[in-house]
Amino acid sequence: MIVVLNRDISAAEFDQLADRLQQHRLGFHRLALGGKQGLSIPEIPEGFDVRQLQMLDGVQEVFEINEPYKLASRRWKKEATRFEVNGVEIGGPAVNIVAGPCAVENEDQVFAVAEFLHRHHIKFIRGGAYKPRTSPYAFQGLKTAGLKILRKAADAYKLRVVTEVLDVSLLDEACEYADILQTGTRNMSNFYLLSAIGKRNKPVLLKRGMASRITEWLMAAEYILSGGNDKVILCERGIRTFDDLVRNTLDIAAFPIVKELSHLPVWSDPSHGTGLRNRVAPMALASIAAGADGLIMEMHPNPEAALSDGPQSLYPEQLGDLLRQLSPVAAVLGRPLDCAEMVHQPMA
Ligand code: PEP
Ligand code: MN
Secondary structure, three states: OEEEEEOOHHHHHHHHHHHHHHHHOOOOOOEEEEEEEEOOOOOOOOOOOOOHHHHOOEEEEEEOOOOOOOOOOOOOOOOOOOOOOOOEEEEOOOOEEEEEOEEOHHHHHHHHHHHHHHHOOOEEEEEEEEOOOOOOOOOOOOOOHHHHHHHHHHHHOOOOOEEEEHHHHHHHHHHHHHHHHEHHHHHHOHHHHHHHOOOOOOOOOEEEOOOOOOOHHHHHHHHHHHHOOOOOOEOOOEOOOOOOOOOOOOOOOOHHHHHHEEOOOOEHHHHHOOOOOOHHHHHHHHHHOOOOOOOEEEEEOOHHHHHOOOHHHOHHHHHHHHHHHHHHHHOOOOOOOEEEEHHHHHHH
16 A cells, blocks of 8 residues: 655654554555655555545555555656756657667777767767676776776767666766666666665666566666665666577567556667667667667677677667668657757768
């Protein structure tokens, strides 16, 4: 049971309410998000008439949310979550576009990408400075030096940085350089990291665990939201299935399902969702048609030489072509791309 409190509930009214709940042996958790406050009462004893709660001072509304996630639920908040990242709206009508290499490799690479993005009016650059690799012998990222390169290129070309934070010990540093923190698929169940991010006032792109149910993914979002950070973007990046012709299976059905269950924006990562660059465009188009609010895609000036995820990285001109295809598909749904004023020029 959820009890929504009046926004101006006084401390005295709250204490009285807490006393009454205690008298009835009703345990509760406090919920707070974006100025809205409430209580979640996990168990209602037999015979207790919940209408009694409605009568108490300070109570605005009482209703049920059966799902284990509360703050992430559409029942808690009906209107879609929208917020700005340095002047660009997330979760609004415009479809957000993010592109960049899997890993930051050197300054030339990142500046070439940033210049291309800028010319196409793309507002966000992605790139990993700390890479969660399956093999300890694979390139692990340039770490702090990589974050500095990303920031420098982003500032030079007026871009916003999306980059992964791998561990709670790296959170301060990530917050210093990133505009949006990314949590990777392998960390979706790192609840300690999610809680720590919940206490920061930084937008976060929460990737779905590769073997996680949608409910578990929304519970991961709940960890961040319950800390007070309401700037959460969900990101479908493909799940493990039995098929071995794709790296992952991008779960297209997740978009309408998440939209129904939650108010949070949901993006698609068709690069990790397929693993091969020729499959990125069709899945990007399908994602937008299915209701995704944004796309995050890997591109590289020279994918053959990429130090990670080369096979799924788009050539720059492929990204340009894809934007041209995406634009009318999004338009049918009444959605412009956030880089709508793009001009198409080949990479220098
Ligand atoms: C990435 O975005 O480069 C990445 C490692 O993503 P994921 O966590 O989805 O595998
Ligand atoms: Mn990658």
